[in-house]
Amino acid sequence: MVKIRIDRERCKGCEFCVIVCPKKIITMDKQLNSAGYYPAIKIKDKEKDCIACGKCYQMCPEVAIEIWKE
Amino acid sequence: MFEELIISGYGGQGIMFCGTLLAHLAMEEGLNVTFFPSYGAEMRGGTANCRIVIAREEIGSPMVKNPSSLIVFNKPSLIKFSGQLKEKGLLIINSSLVEEEIVKEGIEVIRVPVTQIAQKLGNDKVANMIALGVYIKQKKIVSLESAIKGLESILLLKNKEEKKNLIEINREALKSGFKYNK
Amino acid sequence: MKKVFSYPESLKKTKFSYCPGCGHGISQRLVAEVIDEFKIREKTIGIAPVGCAVFAYNYWNFDVTEAAHGRPPAVATAIKRVLPDRIVFTYQGDGDLASIGAAEILHAANRGENITVIFVNNAIYGMTGGQMAPTTLLGQKTWTTPWGRKAELSGYPMKISEALGQLDGVHYIERVAVNNPENVLKAKKAIKKAFKNQIANKGFSLVEVLSMCPVGWAVTSVEALQWIEEKLIPVYPLGVIKDKSKST
Amino acid sequence: MEKKILIRGNEAIGEGAIQSGCRAYFGYPITPQNELTAYMAKRMFEVKGVFIQAESEIAAINMVFGASLTGVRTMTSSSSPGISLKQEGISYMAACQLPGVIVNIQRGGPGLGNIAGSQGDYFQATRGGGHGDYRTIVLAPYSAQEMFDLTCLSFQLADKYRNPVMLLSDGIVGQMIEPMRQNWDTNDKNIEWKVRGEDWILNGCKGREPRMVRSLLMEEGELEKLNWELNRKYKKMEEQEVRVDLWNIEDAEIIIVAYGIAARIGKTVIQRARRQGLKVGMIRPITLWPFPIQVIKDIAQKVKSFLVIEMSLGQMVEDVRLAIEGKRRVHFCGRPGGSVLEVDEILDKLREISNLK
Numbered sequence: 001m002v003k004i005r006i007d008r009e010r011c012k013g014c015e016f017c018v019i020v021c022p023k024k025i026i027t028m029d030k031q032l033n034s035a036g037y038y039p040a041i042k043i044k045d046k047e048k049d050c051i052a053c054g055k056c057y058q059m060c061p062e063v064a065i066e067i068w069k070e
Numbered sequence: 071m072f073e074e075l076i077i078s079g080y081g082g083q084g085i086m087f088c089g090t091l092l093a094h095l096a097m098e099e100g101l102n103v104t105f106f107p108s109y110g111a112e113m114r115g116g117t118a119n120c121r122i123v124i125a126r127e128e129i130g131s132p133m134v135k136n137p138s139s140l141i142v143f144n145k146p147s148l149i150k151f152s153g154q155l156k157e158k159g160l161l162i163i164n165s166s167l168v169e170e171e172i173v174k175e176g177i178e179v180i181r182v183p184v185t186q187i188a189q190k191l192g193n194d195k196v197a198n199m200i201a202l203g204v205y206i207k208q209k210k211i212v213s214l215e216s217a218i219k220g221l222e223s224i225l226l227l228k229n230k231e232e233k234k235n236l237i238e239i240n241r242e243a244l245k246s247g248f249k250y251n252k
Numbered sequence: 253m254k255k256v257f258s259y260p261e262s263l264k265k266t267k268f269s270y271c272p273g274c275g276h277g278i279s280q281r282l283v284a285e286v287i288d289e290f291k292i293r294e295k296t297i298g299i300a301p302v303g304c305a306v307f308a309y310n311y312w313n314f315d316v317t318e319a320a321h322g323r324p325p326a327v328a329t330a331i332k333r334v335l336p337d338r339i340v341f342t343y344q345g346d347g348d349l350a351s352i353g354a355a356e357i358l359h360a361a362n363r364g365e366n367i368t369v370i371f372v373n374n375a376i377y378g379m380t381g382g383q384m385a386p387t388t389l390l391g392q393k394t395w396t397t398p399w400g401r402k403a404e405l406s407g408y409p410m411k412i413s414e415a416l417g418q419l420d421g422v423h424y425i426e427r428v429a430v431n432n433p434e435n436v437l438k439a440k441k442a443i444k445k446a447f448k449n450q451i452a453n454k455g456f457s458l459v460e461v462l463s464m465c466p467v468g469w470a471v472t473s474v475e476a477l478q479w480i481e482e483k484l485i486p487v488y489p490l491g492v493i494k495d496k497s498k499s500t
Numbered sequence: 501m502e503k504k505i506l507i508r509g510n511e512a513i514g515e516g517a518i519q520s521g522c523r524a525y526f527g528y529p530i531t532p533q534n535e536l537t538a539y540m541a542k543r544m545f546e547v548k549g550v551f552i553q554a555e556s557e558i559a560a561i562n563m564v565f566g567a568s569l570t571g572v573r574t575m576t577s578s579s580s581p582g583i584s585l586k587q588e589g590i591s592y593m594a595a596c597q598l599p600g601v602i603v604n605i606q607r608g609g610p611g612l613g614n615i616a617g618s619q620g621d622y623f624q625a626t627r628g629g630g631h632g633d634y635r636t637i638v639l640a641p642y643s644a645q646e647m648f649d650l651t652c653l654s655f656q657l658a659d660k661y662r663n664p665v666m667l668l669s670d671g672i673v674g675q676m677i678e679p680m681r682q683n684w685d686t687n688d689k690n691i692e693w694k695v696r697g698e699d700w701i702l703n704g705c706k707g708r709e710p711r712m713v714r715s716l717l718m719e720e721g722e723l724e725k726l727n728w729e730l731n732r733k734y735k736k737m738e739e740q741e742v743r744v745d746l747w748n749i750e751d752a753e754i755i756i757v758a759y760g761i762a763a764r765i766g767k768t769v770i771q772r773a774r775r776q777g778l779k780v781g782m783i784r785p786i787t788l789w790p791f792p793i794q795v796i797k798d799i800a801q802k803v804k805s806f807l808v809i810e811m812s813l814g815q816m817v818e819d820v821r822l823a824i825e826g827k828r829r830v831h832f833c834g835r836p837g838g839s840v841l842e843v844d845e846i847l848d849k850l851r852e853i854s855n856l857k
Contacts (some may be wrong), residue, residue: 106675323558
């Protein structure tokens with residue numbers, strides 16, 4: 001089991017995580033965060049596909065992503 | 071006592087050493103003293119000179135304009151400074167290198183062939199000590215014994231033990247200057 | 253559950269002030285991770301440059317100073333000489349290191365100062381609005397090269413890492429990029445090595461990081477990743493430029 | 501009586517620094533201060549301190565910045581054109597409140613000028629020289645002894661205020677050799693021997709919160725706050741750190757105001773003037789900043805006029821006029837470009853002044 005957490009307030013919407021995710025489990029939110037960016041969010045029900053490869057973490061310029069693993 | 075001296079010659083003739091030794095001797099006698107050298111670009115080639123003030127009272131400017139004494143080791147130095155010498159001033163000339171007979175009225179001139187005497191002692195580099203010997207005796211700044219003591223302590227400080235013969239020849243040079251009869 | 257990828261201790265929780273897609277956040281996180289992994293946080297002194305990265309002093313969770321433009325290597329030299337058992341590194345941009353501070357980096361490298369230098373090359377002056385840097389590519393449009401950089405007018409993209417590599421005082425130089433996850437991992441490895449060298453007293457180590465400046469390049473964040481691959485890397489090839497421990 | 505040694509002014513500064521515990525020196529060659537750099541190279545090796553011949557004056561002052569923030573006593577030295585380059589670092593040190601000593605052995609300017617001793621950098625030294633609203637304490641030695649003593653004092657004051665201190669001398673005092681006492685024997689009651697706090701230095705955050713040393717303050721009002729804090733510090737310096745040497749003041753009708761080498765020349769002038777019956781005394785500012793405004797104001801009430809002498813075309817004379825506020829005539833005699841003021845020309849000027857109604 002893998003859990004990822006995206007800090008929507010830190011995110012500035014660069015989309016790096018979206019394009020590097022091999023399982024396509026991240027997308028951009030339609031709602032703005034308080035800073036005025038459309039932050040990255042997990043696609044509902046897709047988190048179970050996550051393999052904890054860490055690519056999204058490595059590419060995130062805001063260090064807004066953290067990943068847990070069983 | 072208020073003595074203002076300029077020592078001048080070629081770079082390499084030991085002008086600065088001569089001047090600092092005199093400053094040291096004056097200090098050891100409890101006198102006030104300043105030493106100001108020419109420096110920088112002038113150190114190579116041209117004339118090397120230093121200005122020394124020795125006084126009982128507090129010394130203001132170290133920049134001697136009209137010296138009461140002048141020691142010249144070469145002709146350019148004589149030309150440059152002799153006109154500035156004070157009335158009744160003392161002029162010591164290295165007659166080995168400077169032939170001029172008449173310099174200026176109203177001053178005391180001592181001609182000493184310091185380079186030749188130094189060569190006879192075995193090293194023309196000690197001409198500076200001979201001239202200093204002549205000067206110290208004339209101005210009665212320190213005794214010969216104190217001068218030799220000061221010379222030895224400074225040379226030891228600079229050269230350590232290995233150059234004992236250097237001390238020897240400098241000592242002899244200082245002595246022969248002191249004993250020189252014009 | 254166990255955290256496998258988490259926020260490093262050597263980074264404060266402060267939000268970065270960098271533009272979206274800027275590479276500084278990645279580079280500064282990598283530095284923080286390496287410092288955590290070597291457990292040297294409490295003996296590290298970082299030096300922030302002038303330029304966007306100056307704000308690193310707000311982000312790193314260890315002692316940090318800021319140096320005048322281009323002078324971090326001089327400041328680092330003094331700190332390391334006075335405190336040789338501390339870990340001292342500079343974090344400098346291309347303007348800071350390769351332009352105004354070219355003399356300072358050259359001489360710190362030549363003296364073989366036992367410091368680590370993280371040199372972030374994004375081929376532009378970011379903070380002042382996107383002017384030409386020494387590393388700007390030929391033809392690249394910037395605020396001060398509105399028709400593209402011309403060699404006749406402004407010389408060539410400056411390969412300062414290669415130039416520094418010629419110096420005997422240099423122990424290690426490697427060029428990396430942070431434009432994809434694989435490259436980021438390689439970048440971390442290089443940064444780790446550069447710090448390890450300092451810990452082992454091996455001398456001057458520098459890691460050049462090719463980094464994104466989407467705003468300065470007038471592209472989208474995602475396009476910036478491509479821009480590095482297609483434009484920057486061909487001029488500034490990745491890899492080890494010098495490594496004394498390999499050559500002996 | 502303590503035994504004296506014969507020492508060159510430049511080297512006396514070096515010895516003062518070593519005895520003050522300076523353990524990091526950064527220099528770059530420039531005449532006429534090279535003896536100091538050479539002296540530090542030798543002595544730093546002996547005391548196991550840090551000596552670096554930097555690649556430039558700019559690098560040297562930034563090394564001083566780096567060394568200072570680790571808490572070590574540190575110094576750099578240069579001469580006029582090199583001091584212009586150092587202004588960047590001095591401004592940064594003032595902003596970051598870092599102590600350090602900067603020595604300027606002035607030479608002729610502007611530009612590359614010449615290597616003769618001169619006093620053309622008074623404005624630069626006392627007005628900051630670098631950018632921003634800051635001050636540095638400026639001390640002006642006039643003998644080999646003071647080169648030593650005021651260097652010791654510079655380190656004390658730099659630490660006390662966490663502020664750069666400038667020692668402003670010139671090629672003549674720097675090159676001059678004079679007898680000197682080797683131990684700092686001060687009767688200065690203003691000196692606090694308090695060891696500076698260490699709550700600001702960077703040496704790794706072991707057992708404490710991380711610190712930062714910086715001067716970029718972008719938040720609204722942040723920089724103004726720092727400036728007011730600095731201003732309070734400068735005010736305290738003005739109250740506590742004025743140092744001045746008075747000479748033959750009691751019966752004086754004309755006062756010479758001079759510092760450094762000009763004050764040496766001034767003393768010879770006064771010795772000779774007195775023999776000619778002219779009642780002349782001297783105010784010699786030892787601190788050029790803070791300037792002895794009150795001392796000059798008080799003495800102005802008792803004398804006829806002032807003569808400022810400087811080896812420049814007149815810089816400190818402006819401060820003297822500000823202090824006197826138009827209540828007395830302030831005359832000036834100076835020479836620029838490394839030319840030495842002549843005793844006779846100043847005497848002529850004094851006679852001219854004393855004949856004025």
